[in-house]
Amino acid sequence: MTSKGDKAPLFRYEYVRDIQSGVPCAHLHVHGHRDEFAFAMQDGARGRPKARKRRHEVPRLAKFHFPLGGHRFRPCVEDILQAVVEEFCVDTVDGWRNAVDEGREEWRPLQLLAAVRDAPNVAVRALDELGYKIVPPDSVPADNQGRMRAY
Secondary structure, three states, X not given: OEOOOXXXXXXXXXXXXXXXXXXXXXXXXXXXXXXXXXXXHHOOOOXXXXXXXXXXXXXXXXXXXXXXXXXXXXXXXXXXXXHHHHHHOOOOOOOHHHHHHHHHHHHXXXXXXXXXXXXXXXXXXXXXXXXXXXXXXXXXXXXXXXXXXXX
């Protein structure tokens, strides 16, 4: 999302698999100044921008809801798209919400699969608690300690 007349984004998400130490592998950069956010947050004719105008509320950067991936996962592009629609009231086409929901529904199982690969023993424990009977392989994979400790 960029402010009007500017090529720099208001914000961007990054994930870098092999990041340098001291920097989290998944992180958010906020480029926009609070004034740029405030302008974008009041520039819509419906939704939250309209409600803010009706209440004579000054939009603040602290009121922007940055998506973080739902209850368990990293954000997907669909989360960002919905945030832009909800917070900035950008124009949409019919069916946008269903497309966003479907994309999110496809993304989250991939995140779960990755998490299970990082901690298969935790996954076995959770499934056991749900009543599943798990037959371990001949060589039980270890949890990926590097991934489980990553910043």
